[in-house]
Amino acid sequence: MGQKDISLSGNHEMAEREQTPAYNLRPAVDIYETxxxxxxxxxxxxxxxKELHIDIDQGLLTIKTDAYQPMTGESIRREFIHGKFFRQFQIPEEVDEEKFLAEMENGVLTLQMPKSEAARPRRIEIH
Amino acid sequence: MELNLLKEMEGLRREIDDAFRGFGIGRFLEPSFLPGISTARFPQVNLSRDTNNLYAEVVLPGLSAKDLELSVMRNVLTLSGERKSEVQTDRIWHRRERGTGRFMRTIDLPTEIDTNKVSAKFENGLLLVTLPIVEQAKPRKISVKVG
Structure with missing residues (x-):
C-alpha cells in the first residue's frame, strides 16, 4: 500500500515517511474558507x-516537524508517543503562495493562505 | 465562487489508519484533540518516574495556563479546563478535526506524593507536571551486616 503513496507524489519526504510510519503522527487540522x-x-x-517546517512545492503543501526530546525517567503509562508530525495537502491554484503567513502559538499552527485578487468575490455596484 | 476542496496526499494510508484506530499502536495515531463526548481519555497523559519524582506529561495544544486548572490530592491528579472556539462568521469548513469544549480528567498516581512541592510547566501546548514522591514511599536501601 505504501508504494502507491510514493509514486503518487514522487517526492523524498513521502519515502522517508513510509520507512518509519510509527513515528510519523498525523496532526488534527481545521481548514476553513472566507x-x-x-x-x-x-x-x-x-x-x-524552530522544529516546524512548512514547504510548498508545485502546489503541494508539506507540514512536518522534527522529533523532540522524550520525558525523563522510566515510563509507567503511555497514551501518546513523541514523534514527528507529517501531513501534506494539495493546495488550490486560487491562493497566492507569496502571501502565506504562518504563526505558531501554544503548539498550534495557523497558516493563512490569501486568495489571489482574481479569485476574490467582487460586488458590482449598480448605478 | 467556491474553491476546490483541499486534496490530501494520503490515499490508502489514511483508511488504514482509520481501520486500526482504537487498537494497539493505531490508538497513538489518533489525531483528534477532542474526538467526541464519549471519549473518556482526554487529554492524553504520559506518566513516568525516577527515584524522587513522578512526571505527568499532558497534551493540550491551543491552551494557555489561564485556561487550565490543576489540583493534586494525595495520589490523585485532576486536570480541567476549556479549549475555546473562535467566533465564526461566514466560514466554509473544509475540514474540522480539532475539537473544542470543556474537559476534566482525574489520574490515579501509583504512589503518594508531596502535594506542597508539585510544580508545573506549560510550554507549546504540552504540560509537564513534576510530582515529588513522599519520603516514606521512596525505595530504601537496607544494608545487611554480616555478623
Whole structure:
C-alpha cells in the first residue's frame, strides 16, 4: 500500500515517511474558507517554531516537524508517543503562495493562505 | 465562487489508519484533540518516574495556563479546563478535526506524593507536571551486616 503513496507524489519526504510510519503522527487540522482566503489550523503539541517546517512545492503543501526530546525517567503509562508530525495537502491554484503567513502559538499552527485578487468575490455596484 | 476542496496526499494510508484506530499502536495515531463526548481519555497523559519524582506529561495544544486548572490530592491528579472556539462568521469548513469544549480528567498516581512541592510547566501546548514522591514511599536501601 505504501508504494502507491510514493509514486503518487514522487517526492523524498513521502519515502522517508513510509520507512518509519510509527513515528510519523498525523496532526488534527481545521481548514476553513472566507472571502479573503483559506486558513489551516493544526495541532502540533510540543513543537517550537524552530522544529516546524512548512514547504510548498508545485502546489503541494508539506507540514512536518522534527522529533523532540522524550520525558525523563522510566515510563509507567503511555497514551501518546513523541514523534514527528507529517501531513501534506494539495493546495488550490486560487491562493497566492507569496502571501502565506504562518504563526505558531501554544503548539498550534495557523497558516493563512490569501486568495489571489482574481479569485476574490467582487460586488458590482449598480448605478 | 467556491474553491476546490483541499486534496490530501494520503490515499490508502489514511483508511488504514482509520481501520486500526482504537487498537494497539493505531490508538497513538489518533489525531483528534477532542474526538467526541464519549471519549473518556482526554487529554492524553504520559506518566513516568525516577527515584524522587513522578512526571505527568499532558497534551493540550491551543491552551494557555489561564485556561487550565490543576489540583493534586494525595495520589490523585485532576486536570480541567476549556479549549475555546473562535467566533465564526461566514466560514466554509473544509475540514474540522480539532475539537473544542470543556474537559476534566482525574489520574490515579501509583504512589503518594508531596502535594506542597508539585510544580508545573506549560510550554507549546504540552504540560509537564513534576510530582515529588513522599519520603516514606521512596525505595530504601537496607544494608545487611554480616555478623
Amino acid at each position: 472571502d479573503e482566503g483559506l486558513t489551516l489550523v493544526a495541532d502540533l503539541p510540543g513543537v517550537t517554531k
